[in-house]
Amino acid sequence: MAVLDILTYPDERLRQASDRVQRFDAALQARIDDLEETRKAGPGAVGIAAPQVGWFERVIIVDVSGRKKTRSHGHLILVNPEITEWDGFAMGREGCLSVPDYTGNVVRAERIRLRAQDRDGNDLAFDMDGFEARAVQHELDHLDGLLFLDRLVSRRQDLFQRKVYK
Amino acid sequence: MSDWYMLTLIGQDRPGIVAAVTKGLFEAGCNLGETSMLRLGNNFTIMMMVNSAAGPAALRTVLQPVVDDLELILHIDVIEAELHRRPVPDVRILVHGADRAGIVAQVTGQAAEAGLNILDLESDVGGTEMQPIYILQIEGLAAQGLDAIEQALAPLRAQGIKVDVVPIDTLIG
Numbered sequence: 001m002a003v004l005d006i007l008t009y010p011d012e013r014l015r016q017a018s019d020r021v022q023r024f025d026a027a028l029q030a031r032i033d034d035l036e037e038t039r040k041a042g043p044g045a046v047g048i049a050a051p052q053v054g055w056f057e058r059v060i061i062v063d064v065s066g067r068k069k070t071r072s073h074g075h076l077i078l079v080n081p082e083i084t085e086w087d088g089f090a091m092g093r094e095g096c097l098s099v100p101d102y103t104g105n106v107v108r109a110e111r112i113r114l115r116a117q118d119r120d121g122n123d124l125a126f127d128m129d130g131f132e133a134r135a136v137q138h139e140l141d142h143l144d145g146l147l148f149l150d151r152l153v154s155r156r157q158d159l160f161q162r163k164v165y166k
Numbered sequence: 167m168s169d170w171y172m173l174t175l176i177g178q179d180r181p182g183i184v185a186a187v188t189k190g191l192f193e194a195g196c197n198l199g200e201t202s203m204l205r206l207g208n209n210f211t212i213m214m215m216v217n218s219a220a221g222p223a224a225l226r227t228v229l230q231p232v233v234d235d236l237e238l239i240l241h242i243d244v245i246e247a248e249l250h251r252r253p254v255p256d257v258r259i260l261v262h263g264a265d266r267a268g269i270v271a272q273v274t275g276q277a278a279e280a281g282l283n284i285l286d287l288e289s290d291v292g293g294t295e296m297q298p299i300y301i302l303q304i305e306g307l308a309a310q311g312l313d314a315i316e317q318a319l320a321p322l323r324a325q326g327i328k329v330d331v332v333p334i335d336t337l338i339g
Binding site for chain 2: 043045046048049092093094095096100102131135139
């Protein structure tokens with residue numbers, strides 16, 4: 001396994017769309033392992049997408065299980081993920097391994113229904129919300145050549161209902 | 167990287183202030199860092215980090231035609247740049263209520279004692295002239311945690327001020 005170099009903006013390769021994974025072979029397993037090594041080597045990243053390491057296939061890893069008071073489905077390796085339903089919206093702050101030293105506010109769906117395959121090609125389906133849903137949406141954007149910078153919203157136009165701290 | 171200045175420019179708002187100021191700086195070989203440019207009341211206010219090897223006197227000379235033309239007030243200070251060391255806020259405080267003197271002082275005073283370091287604060291006066299409302303938005307670092315700030319600000323609610331203390335959970339992906 002290896003920790004790979006992270007592409008950083010404005011590298012044009014981050015803007016390209018990635019292809020569906022067709023073959024669930026040993027090469028795919030090795031690349032997934034490297035991707036996970038790279039995520040764990042980063043500063044507290046809860047997710048990573050294959051294009052961030054210059055691999056342009058539709059693979060993301062999300063794991064928000066280490067966070068307090070956060071609903072989660074644990075460590076997820078998601079191949080060919082697709083969001084099939086969106087509901088609600090929430091503003092939250094995001095940063096990115098590919099965009100060092102900047103964080104900004106982004107609106108995401110509060111709840112999503114997700115379809116994907118696991119690393120062996122078996123079908124997966126999830127209903128998720130909150131921070132985990134945000135992480136999946138952030139990573140899935142990478143597969144379509146989008147960064148959170150493309151979705152920044154101004155705090156001055158912050159008219160969104162939020163969860164209030166209790 | 168030590169030739170950094172904080173330029174403060176203020177003037178009556180009108181179209182073209184930002185364009186004229188930044189064009190002048192660009193043509194003089196200056197480079198901008200972080201900036202804040204916004205309208206406060208009918209005034210346009212600019213605070214910008216400017217990198218220039220030419221020195222403060224030259225900066226003033228460069229901007230003098232724009233300052234004269236647009237009737238701006240210009241102030242220049244030498245600063246340390248410290249770019250690329252941005253703290254990430256972990257708390258947002260939202261306050262609003264009927265406008266009265268002392269809201270900002272009360273909120274920030276209580277919050278500071280509870281460990282708040284303000285990174286960004288903006289406040290507005292809305293409503294009508296007869297019934298003005300005050301809206302305050304703060305982002306900062308809660309050195310003693312959010313509970314401490316929540317408890318420190320809770321008594322203000324009895325005075326008719328709406329106060330929300332909301333965590334900012336920054337996602338890195």
